[in-house]
Amino acid sequence: MKNVSDSPAATAEAAHEECVELVAKATIPTRYGVFESHVYRVKSTGAEHLTLVMGDVAHGESVLCRLHSECVTGDVFGSYRCDCGEQLDLAMRYIAAENRGILLYLRGHEGRGIGLANKIRAYALQEQGYDTVDANLHLGLPDDAREYDSAAAILRALDVRSVRLMSNNPSKFDTLLKHDIPVCERVALAIPVREENERYIKTKQVRFGHYFDENE
Ligand SMILES: [Zn+2]
Numbered sequence: 473m474k475n476v477s478d479s480p481a482a483t484a485e486a487a488h489e490e491c492v493e494l495v496a497k498a499t500i501p502t503r504y505g506v507f508e509s510h511v512y513r514v515k516s517t518g519a520e521h522l523t524l525v526m527g528d529v530a531h532g533e534s535v536l537c538r539l540h541s542e543c544v545t546g547d548v549f550g551s552y553r554c555d556c557g558e559q560l561d562l563a564m565r566y567i568a569a570e571n572r573g574i575l576l577y578l579r580g581h582e583g584r585g586i587g588l589a590n591k592i593r594a595y596a597l598q599e600q601g602y603d604t605v606d607a608n609l610h611l612g613l614p615d616d617a618r619e620y621d622s623a624a625a626i627l628r629a630l631d632v633r634s635v636r637l638m639s640n641n642p643s644k645f646d647t648l649l650k651h652d653i654p655v656c657e658r659v660a661l662a663i664p665v666r667e668e669n670e671r672y673i674k675t676k677q678v679r680f681g682h683y684f685d686e687n688e
Contacts, residue, residue: 491515492625500524504568507575512629514622519580523626524564527572530631534656536573537635538563539623539644541581544588552668553595559661563638566659574632576623584608585617603675616680620644624651640676640683660685 496511507524514521529535540547540563546556560575567573583591590613597607605615624647627635636657637644645655662685665673676682 490625492521492622492629494629495520502564504564505571510626510630512622512626514580517580519578519622521579521622521626522577523630524567524575524577525630526567526574527570529572529574533634535632535635536567536570536638536659537627537632538567538573538575538638539620540575540577541584541618542577542579543582545591552666554672555663555669558663559638562661562663566638566661574627574630574635576626578618578620578623581618584615585619586611586613598671603679604672605675605679616643618643620647621651624648624653627651627653640685642681642683658683 492512492514494510495513498509500507500509502524505526507526510523510525512521512523513519538560540560541556543551543554543556545551546554546558547560548557550557563575567575582588583594586594586608590608590611593611594602594604594607594613597610598604602610608615620643623644627648628651632653634654634656635648636659637648637655638659638661639645640658640661645658648655660683663673
């Protein structure tokens with residue numbers, strides 16, 4: 473498989489792309505439509521991130537984009553302890569509605585980077601009254617261990633010029649800007665607040681400075 477740094481897009485940006493390599497690609501038909509999928513491996517960690525691309529994202533500006541952190545409980549099983557599954561579904565539907573966009577599915581981001589077992593341990597602590605940040609700290613773990621540098625490198629490898637980012641997480645905006653990928657708009661993913669995830673969503677706003685998108 474050709475290394476991404478060999479692609480025509482990689483010239484002055486080669487330094488950014490060196491942290492990831494393209495290792496596989498194929499078409500994936502989904503219930504949202506047909507996507508071109510790519511797997512990029514992060515050289516330093518071995519994590520394999522999946523990208524789902526619809527339409528031509530290498531030409532023109534303002535590509536609808538979601539950087540989605542892996543969450544097996546939310547994404548696969550529809551857990552209401554978080555809002556990941558519903559955000560993923562909405563992002564896919566928004567991309568399909570425009571027939572153009574890109575979803576990066578960031579593996580190794582489970583539980584904000586602490587892994588599945590630790591995430592479930594943190595849930596157990598939350599049942600005792602800890603919030604999502606204090607539960608991680610009580611376990612001796614960082615409150616957020618995720619990095620988005622490799623996501624930025626993948627966007628550059630795909631020659632994405634600027635994005636409309638579907639997110640309420642300021643860290644993602646900061647990282648893309650740091651890598652000279654302009655974010656020309658924030659697209660809200662308004663998820664209904666439920667009894668089960670109300671405290672989690674409130675904690676994200678208060679302790680991580682996340683934007684709040686009121687569901688209409
Ligand atoms: Zn989740």
